[in-house]
Amino acid sequence: MAAKKARILIRGGRVIDPANRLDAEVDVAVAAGRIAGVGESVPGDFRPELEIDARGLIVCPGLVELAAHLREPGHENKATIASETRAAAAGGITTLCCPPTTDPIIDTPAVVELIRQRAERAGHARVVTLGALTQGLAGEHLTEMAALKEAGCRGVSNAQSPILHTAVVRRAFEYAATFDLTVFIHPEEYWLANGGCAHEGAVATRLGLPGIPAAAETAAVARDLALIEHTGVRAHFCRLTHSRSVQMIARAQYDGVPITADAAIPYLYFTELDIADFDSQFHVYPPLRTQRDREGLRAGLARGTLSALCSDHQPHEADAKLNPFPATEPGISGLDTLLPLALRLVEDKLLTLPEIIDRLTAGPARILGLLEQGTGTLTPGAAADITLFDPEASWRIDPTSLFSQGHNTPFMGWEVKGRVMHTLLGGRRVFER
Known part of the structure; x- marks a missing residue:
């Protein structure tokens, strides 16, 4: 888990931010743990320390x-x-x-x-x-x-x-x-x-x-x-x-x-x-x-x-x-x-x-x-809590795929689609697949 709040540029993903009625393939910039810009609002002189290739992924709050x-x-x-x-x-x-x-x-x-x-x-x-x-x-x-x-x-x-x-x-x-x-x-x-x-x-x-x-x-x-x-x-x-x-x-x-x-x-x-x-x-x-x-x-x-x-x-x-x-x-x-x-x-x-x-x-x-x-949005200035997921990735719900300590679920054995690839919390990557 990266502890540093790096300057991050999320490139090429389909960004869906319902609170701002945004659904487009644009970049998202993160700096100092906050949303620095989305699409046209990304600063022209933004220099990321880390780039995440989000092509084929959904980027959302x-x-x-x-x-x-x-x-x-x-x-x-x-x-x-x-x-x-x-x-x-x-x-x-x-x-x-x-x-x-x-x-x-x-x-x-x-x-x-x-x-x-x-x-x-x-x-x-x-x-x-x-x-x-x-x-x-x-x-x-x-x-x-x-x-x-x-x-x-x-x-x-x-x-x-x-x-x-x-x-x-x-x-x-x-x-x-x-x-x-x-x-x-x-x-x-x-x-x-x-x-x-x-x-x-x-x-x-x-x-x-x-x-x-x-x-x-x-x-x-x-x-x-x-x-x-x-x-x-x-x-x-x-x-x-x-x-x-x-x-x-x-x-x-x-x-x-x-x-x-x-x-x-x-x-x-x-x-x-x-x-x-x-x-x-x-x-x-x-x-x-x-x-x-x-x-x-x-x-x-x-x-x-x-x-x-x-x-x-x-x-x-x-x-x-x-x-x-x-x-x-x-x-x-x-x-x-x-x-x-x-x-x-x-x-x-x-x-x-x-x-x-x-x-x-x-x-x-x-x-x-x-x-x-700012929770639940990608509004510039809001905390950079961001989820990137692959909507087409298939996986099976079984004990080896669950992170929770509790495995009590009637969905066990189901084949599902949609898998999280990255999770950012206040600009920190707290999960990466």
Whole structure:
């Protein structure tokens, strides 16, 4: 890994920068860790110390991952900040957002600082955090959100831990609005979910698995939309799984409600039918839904109702997936496969290449409030976080090709296209194939 921030000229690549509506074969200049120029704005007297031949490659802003459970601190048996940020760099991801589900919970500035220091020490990718909405994610007492924002949190969330009292949700939204913080919502009605592990329907009934009805999500979306309108808080809906939820979000956006939403890669490919063999690699939470829901998510992503695509990265040790299906730990390791699986949506003609790159760069950066700071763009003066990938390079997803400490993925064995060749972080090459 090169530590020096050299003067770099990236030559001849197809540069796609959705934030600046750029899609052209131009050069990109990097100096002092920042974008010095793109195309005609490259200084005429620019003298690079290093040239990267990008012919045949796509050059785009570093990818931004909205949901990366890095497991550290507290669960280092599953993964570490060093291992997962290294996997991120290999996957072209330069910025990751860590939910507040560490141990200890991210509910004090001290934990925010701990994660920041460890990420900086590892040096592979930037890590930003979400603070806990309630103390200990217990759903009762609000955190000191102002202190968390001051420490660098990009928003607040109660993750998938329930807040049982709607009055507490209202107060939390009001408090967050006071400090101009985005609330990241995982919509689920606790009593309807009732500890289930599969979508409530014919498949779960046949398998004898406890089901979670679609209404557990849609009821929560409806409640939270009402509270968002009442309090004026800015909100982001995380990992939607149901087509009706996407319709509700689209209507609220049309009405001017300040909300965004995202989808996670597994829900765009798999459905409830994939759990028929009790394969725990398909155990995710919320559960995989119906084929109609999958198509609804895909349509929402294409329309822009869902403005970001993420991996919902949750690495596990092998033992976590060895019990009977309901007793296994949910989640998929996804940093290594985010880019090629997103590119597959281009092959499916669901989105164009610039559109899918937008959902992986400017879209999530905007949600995190980082776009204005230059993250997710190649704007001159912005930090030189750049990904270069070969869209035609084929490879097989197997344990030897994964950098993450977690190998828990139902995509194992898939042949995919799209391979990262170089990743720059602040002008440093943090990955080179």
